[in-house]
Amino acid sequence: MAKIRSVSPSACISPDLAAVSDRAALMFLLLPCHCDDYGVMPYHPAKLKALVFPMRDVTADECALLVDELSAHDMVSVYEAEGASWLHVTNFSKYQHPARMRRSDWPLPPWLAAEQCPDSAATAHGQCPDSAEAVQEQCAGSAEAVRGQCGDSAEGAEGAEKCASPDNRQCYDSAATVRGQCSDSAEAVPRQCSEAAGEGEGEGDRERKEKQEKEKRPAEPPEPSVFDVAEPSDEDVRRVVSCINRVARKRLSADTPSVREPIAIRLAQGRTVDELCSVATCKARQWAGWEQAKARLVPKTLFGRKFDEYLAEAEEGGGSDAEDERYSGAW
DSSP: OOOOOOOOGGGGGOHHHHTSOHHHHHHHHHGGGGSOTTSEEEOOHHHHHHHHOTTSSOOHHHHHHHHHHHHHTTSEEEEEETTEEEEEETTHHHHOOOSSOOOOSSOOOHHHHHHHSTTOTTGGGTOOOSSHHHHHHHHTSSHHHHHHHHOSSHHHHHHHHHHHOGGGOTTOSOHHHHTTTGGGSTTHHHHHHHHHHTSSOOHHHHHHHHHHHHHHSOOOOOOOOGGGTOOOOHHHHHHHHHHHHHHHTOOOOTTSHHHHHHHHHHHHTTOOHHHHHHHHHHHHHHTTTOGGGGGGOSHHHHTSTTHHHHHHHHHHHTOOHHHHHHTTTOO
């Protein structure tokens, strides 16, 4: 599957690229799109034509000649491995920097594998050996190297040993992948070493610990209700509901919880029936003739979070019981 690659501006003034033909230069710029994260791809002239020049009048034989031209300028290399031919783009890692290096399914060229995994039986495949010593050497270099990432402490050395352990399989790709990029990213190394060293806990561990501590805490007493002080009388609630019904031409019931509770809460807080009625009368006067506002003349809105603001307006405008009769049936 083709991948998104980048082209360096220096390609425009590259002497090597200028020394080859236009078609060879175009092939060289398009080859990385079909290589893996190490610059390797299977080599077969017919497949190369289908991948690189699917909509151009270029034959498979011409593709083979273009590869020979690039190879003569040391821009690509063709090698044999596992009974097949493979193509490697020279200096691929110099200009292409994949965000996440993925394990290669294809054998790396001998010179690249030898550079990344020296003295290893897996050199031909470009895979880091499974021995703890080799992983430790390639992933961190030594316990001291990891200690530099995780902090100069005995715990850091402990984290280094864990990072180097083959059981963690953190360095399965190659030395090129794990140089500061264990577990596919450079950021993963400090985080993993820190967690292994005990300097930080995993997110799941922290959540479990917080949950256990919360379960051990004594249950907090419930917050006191406003009705613990003084529960308002049913008569007062009905007087306020009657006032709202009169000024807004409504048929609210004092037995409905959504109607009763806002009124009861304000009365329990020490507000008087006259204050609540003055707010209802004031807002009925202000919103008279505005049909959409009729739906707002309910206890939840009148005596909600803006109650103090409405009460101040009512006191300034004189929305008292005397006004009730004048604005009775304002709608």
